Amino acid sequence: MIIKITYAIISVLVAIIYGLSLNGVVRKIYARVHGRFGPPVWQPFVDIIKTHGKSVAISHGIMYYLGPVFRLAGGLGTYLFIPVIFGSVVFSNFSMAGDLLLVMYFIFFGQLGMALGAGEGGHPYSPIGISRGLSQMTTFEVPFALSVIAIAIQYNTLNITTIVAAQQGGILNWTLFTNPLAVVAAMISMLGMNMHSPFSIVLAPQEIPIGPPIEMNSSFLATLQTNRGLFGAAKLVLFMNLYFGGAAHPNIFVALAIMIVKTFLIYMFSVFVGAAFPRFRPEQSMRFFLKWPTLIGIAAIIIVAYF
Amino acid sequence: MKKKDINKIEQEMKLANSGLSEKEKTLFSNARPAPVKPLNKYLEKFLNWARAESLWILGYGTGCGAIELRPLMTSRFDIFRYGIAPRPTPRQSSVFIIGGYASLKTIKRIVRSYEQMQGPKFVIALGSCTINGGMYYDSYYTINRIDHYIPVDIYVAGCMPRPESLIAGFDKLKENIKAGECDGMNRYAENFDWYKNNQKKIIKDWDMPDYNW
Numbered sequence: 071m072i073i074k075i076t077y078a079i080i081s082v083l084v085a086i087i088y089g090l091s092l093n094g095v096v097r098k099i100y101a102r103v104h105g106r107f108g109p110p111v112w113q114p115f116v117d118i119i120k121t122h123g124k125s126v127a128i129s130h131g132i133m134y135y136l137g138p139v140f141r142l143a144g145g146l147g148t149y150l151f152i153p154v155i156f157g158s159v160v161f162s163n164f165s166m167a168g169d170l171l172l173v174m175y176f177i178f179f180g181q182l183g184m185a186l187g188a189g190e191g192g193h194p195y196s197p198i199g200i201s202r203g204l205s206q207m208t209t210f211e212v213p214f215a216l217s218v219i220a221i222a223i224q225y226n227t228l229n230i231t232t233i234v235a236a237q238q239g240g241i242l243n244w245t246l247f248t249n250p251l252a253v254v255a256a257m258i259s260m261l262g263m264n265m266h267s268p269f270s271i272v273l274a275p276q277e278i279p280i281g282p283p284i285e286m287n288s289s290f291l292a293t294l295q296t297n298r299g300l301f302g303a304a305k306l307v308l309f310m311n312l313y314f315g316g317a318a319h320p321n322i323f324v325a326l327a328i329m330i331v332k333t334f335l336i337y338m339f340s341v342f343v344g345a346a347f348p349r350f351r352p353e354q355s356m357r358f359f360l361k362w363p364t365l366i367g368i369a370a371i372i373i374v375a376y377f
Numbered sequence: 378m379k380k381k382d383i384n385k386i387e388q389e390m391k392l393a394n395s396g397l398s399e400k401e402k403t404l405f406s407n408a409r410p411a412p413v414k415p416l417n418k419y420l421e422k423f424l425n426w427a428r429a430e431s432l433w434i435l436g437y438g439t440g441c442g443a444i445e446l447r448p449l450m451t452s453r454f455d456i457f458r459y460g461i462a463p464r465p466t467p468r469q470s471s472v473f474i475i476g477g478y479a480s481l482k483t484i485k486r487i488v489r490s491y492e493q494m495q496g497p498k499f500v501i502a503l504g505s506c507t508i509n510g511g512m513y514y515d516s517y518y519t520i521n522r523i524d525h526y527i528p529v530d531i532y533v534a535g536c537m538p539r540p541e542s543l544i545a546g547f548d549k550l551k552e553n554i555k556a557g558e559c560d561g562m563n564r565y566a567e568n569f570d571w572y573k574n575n576q577k578k579i580i581k582d583w584d585m586p587d588y589n590w
Contacts, residue, residue, distance in 0.1 A: 106458075107458050113460055125413040
């Protein structure tokens with residue numbers, strides 16, 4: 071049990087460091103698109119140290135304290151039930167039967183906790199951001215859930231480890247090639263999940279100055295920043311496992327390298343779309359998710375179930 | 378009574394918040410700001426390094442100098458290279474740039490925003506009009522010296538200063554933070570009554586709490 075917990079801590083630390091570095095690299099890429107040099111790659115780490123090092127912290131009540139805690143719990147819960155590297159003891163986390171449903175629940179859980187916490191901050195922009203966030207989340211969960219149902223039918227299981235195992239033995243075994251429609255629906259839904267533009271309606275800095283966390287300061291904000299790294303990494307690893315064959319290699323470092331390359335490329339889809347398109351209005355974003363990706367998701371289920 | 382004791386009593390005294398109605402008084406804190414002691418030597422040094430390398434600007438253009446911040450943040454001067462970024466809320470930012478002249482209407486918002494920032498917080502006064510009034514020295518509606526109302530760490534003189542001089546100001550600010558010399562928040566807390574007196578002298582419609590936590 072103690073060994074398992076030690077492994078989980080190592081795994082979480084690796085995910086946080088990877089997620090934050092990825093954020094740093096992505097900021098650099100965006101800066102290059104703007105024709106700037108951009109902040110150093112390690113800037114997210116310095117930012118977290120600084121926000122933790124603030125000497126004063128204002129709180130607005132108990133739920134305000136719990137908001138960032140729930141958010142981090144959501145990130146941890148999402149990450150800890152996803153096997154990061156197929157066949158590795160250290161990075162298998164707490165994967166078990168039916169963990170896919172649990173992970174999908176945890177993706178939502180953090181947002182709900184944050185909604186309660188940010189609401190107590192009392193700033194009018196918080197509830198606006200939250201209502202935008204929750205409604206957008208509800209809509210992009212639809213194509214994602216349809217896609218998950220499609221691959222659950224395809225592989226006849228809700229266990230992520232089994233799904234990864236079924237994709238081993240060559241690139242053509244990946245869900246990407248065995249069930250392309252489900253992957254398309256999920257990748258479009260991932261655009262909303264990563265909240266880059268055009269779906270950056272929640273943090274929208276020029277409209278509702280960063281939305282829900284507007285009152286979050288000092289350590290509260292640092293917790294949210296940490297979670298951003300962890301949760302970002304967790305979502306990418308989930309997508310890699312479900313659709314792109316997971317990361318499997320007898321050597322743990324090679325497997326980690328495979329994981330990093332794959333998740334980086336998956337993330338780049340979001341970044342390229344984000345760098346190229348301006349922001350949607352909230353209702354445009356929600357309508358978008360309920361139209362094409364949803365239809366594609368339904369088509370994926372029909373094809374898997376009847377053909 | 379000794380002076381020390383009087384000071385202590387004053388410190389413990391609650392703020393009157395006389396600008397608020399009875400109903401509003403229950404909604405706001407009436408505690409006084411207190412100076413914060415530095416942590417142990419090495420930890421404080423490390424944190425000061427982090428504070429200097431990650432400066433978040435409060436995105437509130439207070440005067441005409443704010444126009445200089447746009448080229449600073451975009452590709453021409455790219456302030457992000459130095460770990461400096463704009464932040465849309467006072468709660469999360471650590472640097473307040475007073476962009477030139479402050480009218481009486483603005484100084485009220487400046488005080489409010491400054492007090493809402495979480496310490497350690499730094500103030501850069503941009504342009505001559507923040508130092509001695511500049512070309513607005515005899516204006517009926519513009520204050521002459523910003524450091525009578527909030528503590529200032531760095532002055533960038535000029536009318537208007539170029540973005541390069543603002544970058545030089547940031548460099549100096551970083552040096553001072555790393556040396557542990559930027560204690561504007563503590564100065565404000567120690568001389569709270571003096572600052573408050575000055576502010577109340579010119580802000581006639583004082584309808585906010587005495588300290589905006």
